[in-house]
């Protein structure tokens with residue numbers, strides 16, 4: 001099988017992993033000849049599904065001894081198999097990089113022989129790139145859950161980011177669909193990474209120069225919609241991972257049908273808008289000070305598909321409004337639907353000089369239609385009567401569904417609301 | 418009195434602006450032009466600048482310089498005047514002007530800066546280098562091929578941003594010779610310094626790179642047809658850049674095939690019918706399991722085997738012994754462990770005075786798998802798919818018996834019960850709690866002992882086997 005055939009199989013097998021962003025490594029490694037990392041990631045192309053291509057995202061091999069039902073590479077699947085050599089991955093990465101097609105490598109693998117052996121192969125790729133090729137670009141290695149701590153430490157030396165996929169939101173989901181994966185094992189792998197990151201930072205702070213360890217932190221992916229588990233559980237798991245394991249990002253991947261799927265899985269994808277809502281909710285937890293319980297107010301513990309979670313919260317907490325943009329604290333401003341983090345900062349610096357009027361907010365491009373009933377400005381008072389209206393939700397919700405879906409597309413990147 | 422000034426670059430503008438500011442020239446008195454704008458007729462009769470005042474130019478916030486550097490690259494003809502007016506206001510009583518994001522001038526500047534920043538970002542993203550190897554007549558083997566190699570790209574930015582973006586490429590592609598051509602300007606890097614030059618038409622750019630095929634293969638394979646979102650793609654990857662992106666050729670075909678590919682994916686659903694769970698009787702007793710298993714078609718093994726070989730022993734057994742799969746003799750007789758391996762097991766049980774009738778003996782896979790070599794049927798290891806399909810029978814047997822101890826013979830049952838990462842070579846003889854039984858132990862498969870060529874090693878393994886079997890006795 002030539003490299004091209006392998007690439008077709010092993011890129012296809014990797015496409016279900018959403019965690020592909022390349023941001024987070026602040027500075028390029030010393031001694032690099034080709035390749036740099038400078039904070040913000042760059043999308044070098046987009047696929048017709050609107051997703052960013054910033055990395056060469058492939059599996060080292062899609063042979064796997066595990067049998068996770070949502071995964072096309074599981075042992076009991078009849079998918080065509082291939083395996084790259086370490087040299088092949090190194091050369092593909094370098095050649096693609098030099099043409100500016102990508103800005104890094106995302107390398108994952110099916111588990112072959114055993115976890116440690118597989119991890120060693122992944123490490124060999126990253127190490128060869130760094131030492132033989134003097135490559136300074138981004139490397140994201142997927143960590144194999146049962147691999148030993150010493151291998152994880154070695155991986156972090158060469159990689160910018162490490163990730164262990166949590167896969168499914170709850171222990172029960174894992175039990176059902178990925179019998180060989182155990183949540184405690186996954187979380188302990190994350191914990192191992194977290195401790196090493198903390199240790200490295202600590203040494204840096206005390207003036208030592210420890211070898212770098214996963215400078216872009218760690219992330220994870222959760223498949224959503226493969227089981228009945230509601231959004232509240234999804235967000236609680238995410239929130240535990242953000243605080244407990246200090247993850248940089250949790251990626252949500254709407255379960256999409258895979259070839260050779262098990263019949264326990266839905267044949268249809270869940271609506272992509274659900275993924276979008278989860279990214280929005282996640283964003284609210286990370287940057288707006290919301291907690292999972294606050295965001296999911298619906299009885300069935302799912303986010304509303306019709307309106308965004310911030311607006312949903314506002315409608316359920318009308319007593320909190322109207323918020324006076326000229327007086328409210330930053331935390332309060334952040335809770336106003338239609339006003340984002342950047343605009344909150346702008347409002348705070350503007351009002352130091354003069355009181356804000358409605359025209360100012362419009363100029364800042366806040367989503368006025370959504371915000372207007374929730375804010376008080378120098379020349380605008382929505383009046384409590386407005387806020388009590390029963391059909392308020394309808395009035396402030398975006399008019400067309402088409403628009404909403406368009407919006408949904410960009411959320412995989414940010415989720416900003 | 419009006420001053421007409423011609424500036425091209427940020428540095429020129431900065432010099433002129435500083436001089437004007439020092440002399441107290443108000444924004445309404447200056448007119449800037451650049452590029453194609455003809456120097457004004459009035460230039461010839463340019464009035465004398467007012468005498469320099471004694472003041473030095475006031476300092477301005479660094480945020481303004483940063484902003485001006487970007488705005489200077491914008492194509493808007495009014496940018497220089499707008500910048501000067503803002504500079505004037507900043508130094509004449511409105512020190513915090515930049516914080517007033519809703520001010521007309523500040524707003525306009527921010528918009529320009531945003532457009533330029535976005536354009537720079539797009540350049541970083543969408544420049545595609547093509548590798549060009551200089552043909553050298555000198556067959557000098559000492560010459561490094563990379564030294565003769567140039568990477569050339571042609572790109573059409575919206576604004577005049579080459580100088581803003583070039584340092585990024587120099588950092589990223591430090592050990593490469595590269596050139597970026599645009600209609601207005603060009604820039605080259607020779608691994609030492611950046612050299613700027615005039616604009617170049619697209620016709621002078623190299624037209625292909627052999628690697629593009631591989632890149633297109635990647636692009637087509639990484640696309641998930643279950644999630645088509647064309648508007649999003651076009652917004653982030655503006656169509657005006659498509660001409661220089663090789664992969665965009667594929668987009669129409671990919672989109673056309675997307676819906677068929679998704680339905681094919683769903684049609685290939687293999688279904689839960691592929692495991693023995695589908696044939697499970699509602700009554701979980703050993704007898705009803707045994708008769709139900711006769712009809713199992715969950716994998717292909719039933720087709721060639723003579724019969725299904727189910728577990729054997731008393732339902733009240735305290736010990737369950739699990740092997741891999743029936744062999745040739747077992748397949749013919751319909752009972753587990755009756756061949757040579759079974760004999761070795763029987764002897765071991767006798768040595769420890771364990772009555773075979775008091776244990777339950779079974780296999781992970783219930784049908785014999787073999788290849789035919791002449792008249793012989795050679796045992797063939799079941800694959801993971803078959804093990805997965807058959808496992809529900811084993812789980813049901815264990816659930817019916819609820820033994821105190823399970824002994825796994827060899828790697829197949831061990832990985833079925835402990836997980837696939839389990840190594841018998843490293844962990845045999847350990848008593849481990851599993852989801853199925855508080856005391857689960859792994860040991861060698863008797864067939865493996867029989868196959869050992871070295872008599873010493875065989876004796877050692879046999880010893881270990883008996884010792885592990887003995888562990889099932891202490892409870």
Ligand code: SF4
Pocket residue numbers: 692693710713714715716717718719725782783784803806807808
């Ligand atoms: S080997 Fe097991 S799963 Fe396959 S047909 Fe026989 S009993 Fe069923």
